Amino acid sequence: MPRIIKDGRIADDPWRWVTTDEVMTPECLAGDEHLLLPLPLWQDQQDRHDRARTGVWLAPDDPFIALLPWLAELPLIAIHFPVFTDGRGYSLARLLRSRYAYAGELRAVGDVLRDQIYFLHNCGFDAFCLRADQAPEEALGAFGDYAWTPVAGRGRALGV
Amino acid sequence: MYLYNATDQRLVDDRVIQFRGQMERFLAGCLSEDDFRPLRLQNGLYIQRHAPMLRVAIPYGTLSSRQLRKLADIARRYDRGYGHFTTRSNIQFNWVRLEEAPEILAELATVQMHAIQTSGNCIRNITTDQFAGAAADEIFDPRPYCELVRQWSTLAPEFLFLPRKFKIAIAGGREDRAAVRFHDIGASARVGEDGRIGFEIFVGGGLGRTPMVGKLLKDFLPREELLNFFEAILRVYNRYGRRDNKYKARIKILVKELGLETFAKEVEDEWEWSRGGPNTIEAATFNDMEAFFARLDYPPADPHDPAYRQALQYNRAFARWVERNVARHRVEGYAIVTLSLKKTGIPPGDATAEQMEGIADLAERFSADEIRVSHEQNLVLPHVARKDLLALWQGARALGLATPNIGLLTDVVCCPGGDFCSLANARSIPVAAAIQQRFDDLDYLFDLGPLELNMSGCVNACGHHHIGHIGILGVDKNGEEWCQVTLGGREGQRGALGRVIGPSFAAEEIPDVIGRLLEVYLAARHEGEVFVDTVERIGLDPFKARVYGEEHAAHH
Numbered sequence A: 001m002p003r004i005i006k007d008g009r010i011a012d013d014p015w016r017w018v019t020t021d022e023v024m025t026p027e028c029l030a031g032d033e034h035l036l037l038p039l040p041l042w043q044d045q046q047d048r049h050d051r052a053r054t055g056v057w058l059a060p061d062d063p064f065i066a067l068l069p070w071l072a073e074l075p076l077i078a079i080h081f082p083v084f085t086d087g088r089g090y091s092l093a094r095l096l097r098s099r100y101a102y103a104g105e106l107r108a109v110g111d112v113l114r115d116q117i118y119f120l121h122n123c124g125f126d127a128f129c130l131r132a133d134q135a136p137e138e139a140l141g142a143f144g145d146y147a148w149t150p151v152a153g154r155g156r157a158l159g160v
Numbered sequence B: 001m002y003l004y005n006a007t008d009q010r011l012v013d014d015r016v017i018q019f020r021g022q023m024e025r026f027l028a029g030c031l032s033e034d035d036f037r038p039l040r041l042q043n044g045l046y047i048q049r050h051a052p053m054l055r056v057a058i059p060y061g062t063l064s065s066r067q068l069r070k071l072a073d074i075a076r077r078y079d080r081g082y083g084h085f086t087t088r089s090n091i092q093f094n095w096v097r098l099e100e101a102p103e104i105l106a107e108l109a110t111v112q113m114h115a116i117q118t119s120g121n122c123i124r125n126i127t128t129d130q131f132a133g134a135a136a137d138e139i140f141d142p143r144p145y146c147e148l149v150r151q152w153s154t155l156a157p158e159f160l161f162l163p164r165k166f167k168i169a170i171a172g173g174r175e176d177r178a179a180v181r182f183h184d185i186g187a188s189a190r191v192g193e194d195g196r197i198g199f200e201i202f203v204g205g206g207l208g209r210t211p212m213v214g215k216l217l218k219d220f221l222p223r224e225e226l227l228n229f230f231e232a233i234l235r236v237y238n239r240y241g242r243r244d245n246k247y248k249a250r251i252k253i254l255v256k257e258l259g260l261e262t263f264a265k266e267v268e269d270e271w272e273w274s275r276g277g278p279n280t281i282e283a284a285t286f287n288d289m290e291a292f293f294a295r296l297d298y299p300p301a302d303p304h305d306p307a308y309r310q311a312l313q314y315n316r317a318f319a320r321w322v323e324r325n326v327a328r329h330r331v332e333g334y335a336i337v338t339l340s341l342k343k344t345g346i347p348p349g350d351a352t353a354e355q356m357e358g359i360a361d362l363a364e365r366f367s368a369d370e371i372r373v374s375h376e377q378n379l380v381l382p383h384v385a386r387k388d389l390l391a392l393w394q395g396a397r398a399l400g401l402a403t404p405n406i407g408l409l410t411d412v413v414c415c416p417g418g419d420f421c422s423l424a425n426a427r428s429i430p431v432a433a434a435i436q437q438r439f440d441d442l443d444y445l446f447d448l449g450p451l452e453l454n455m456s457g458c459v460n461a462c463g464h465h466h467i468g469h470i471g472i473l474g475v476d477k478n479g480e481e482w483c484q485v486t487l488g489g490r491e492g493q494r495g496a497l498g499r500v501i502g503p504s505f506a507a508e509e510i511p512d513v514i515g516r517l518l519e520v521y522l523a524a525r526h527e528g529e530v531f532v533d534t535v536e537r538i539g540l541d542p543f544k545a546r547v548y549g550e551e552h553a554a555h556h
């Protein structure tokens, strides 16, 4: 089973990533696999009975507004970073967490490297599926890259 | 001045450790060139034409003597004994060694400095009016707000990978000395009718390949909402700004493509929910912040000091310097002094380690330990008692920093160009030098009056050529260096972009071309009318006719 970083620890990942061009038969969908579906497919399959085993992944420009009515039930939203310099996912995460109060797992996937983990975490990601050539063990230290956290209302804490 | 607290210090220290690790991984081959590039750029480290270059942030252009001495020390130990002050009030070291960069950052951290926000697609170093806190026309001091925005933006996690770089300027004066209309966001001090403090907000201005004057996004933004509102703008930009073409990726293109109204609606929608939220700035925070910058202890100084009066009367060189390089201070008996980094033949904005140390001494003796960097690439001593001006002038003269040319033709704003920059189409420093040499007669320069000449070595416009009264842009014509000339650009409330006068010239011709443009002005000007106003009044045609000949002008 592939491994990810979740809540600051290495964890096995039961979720199967379904690509946009994959054909999903009704049998697949009815099975007991944990499926991470692209947004269009997820929208088609909203009646899949096992919601606890159905997550959704977003491309940076996906109209995620469609998810809003379902946020309370969604176990996992993954946001894809095609290249790590594409920062749209950071704002999506911020919106999902702050504006829309999403509380489930929020996972960064794709071109995700050690050097971004601290900042991704700060925007609300709690799970990280690193680029294939990256060893998750070596990235765990990234959570401690800075002692600093942004403090609301004061830009940053003054005189702490 | 603002002083780091433990949190600030920890942040820059942690950053040094992080970058040291990244550098080690890169040198050991564990981090590819592609993966390392954005990381080194996030720490101001570029690879230029001849060597790596380190750009160090000078937040809102403010330095203490101690910091300036450290910059001198770095110039001497890690570079070739000098540094270059840029049009964004940063300093660049042109000859550093890649592997020594973490060491330099560690040195900087000891004086509360860093190189974050000087490169990459993030919120760049915040800029302001170089006379902030001292100017006679100030509505309020913008630096407390600059510092709040600096703290919010330094590692703003959400905005580290924007479509493109993002520049914010905040001005506090009635006169705009921070070019707020030429930034991605520009904020200009306002006091509402009810006495509330806030800002007028411009968006989508900028120079570069597609120059635009910023558009008014909000008449009055209450100060406590500054961060919420900026965040709303940045979030809209981060999500919708173009990423497919780096030449169309700045916010100005997004504003243009959406239209100001639609853009404003998106921003309002974002602001709607964050308004009054956790990023709202508390009154106590403003007070804490203002306390860092307030200077209530000006010892009384006699504006009519007899020795000063006498020197003004009998020492012509001194009087000239006072006329050009000294500006009014908001406190009676005080003055703001600009030290010229535009001596003929020295690349504009360059200062040697010895000069930096000398300036640090002067600031300590005469200016409450404070130095400012102006976006015209000069250094400013903001709080000098008038009675000290003569002694200061003598000190500055000994350092080669008292050229009385601030705001005159030879106060050329100029990017490093082809001598250093790998993006350049042409060298700009030799052109600036040729202009300074050609027009070095002070009587002539003083008679010409205020005239801003800006030069960039390529369309990226680091030399702000679009807003020079005369702008010069280096272009490449079959491998040769040519220059395009614009007229009529200006900064400030009446900010405008210069217009191209016609086909470009070989670089060597530029002094002659300028000579002809000046002849037209001298012949046409009204009493007391400055160059750029004459251009506005009579239009480009007379200038074209003089430069290209009547016939040619008819076709352009």
Ligand code: SF4
Residues within 6 Å of the ligand: B415, B416, B417, B418, B421, B422, B423, B424, B425, B456, B457, B458, B459, B460, B461, B462, B463
């Ligand atoms: S304007 Fe062009 S040549 Fe000059 S410093 Fe900027 S990028 Fe380099």
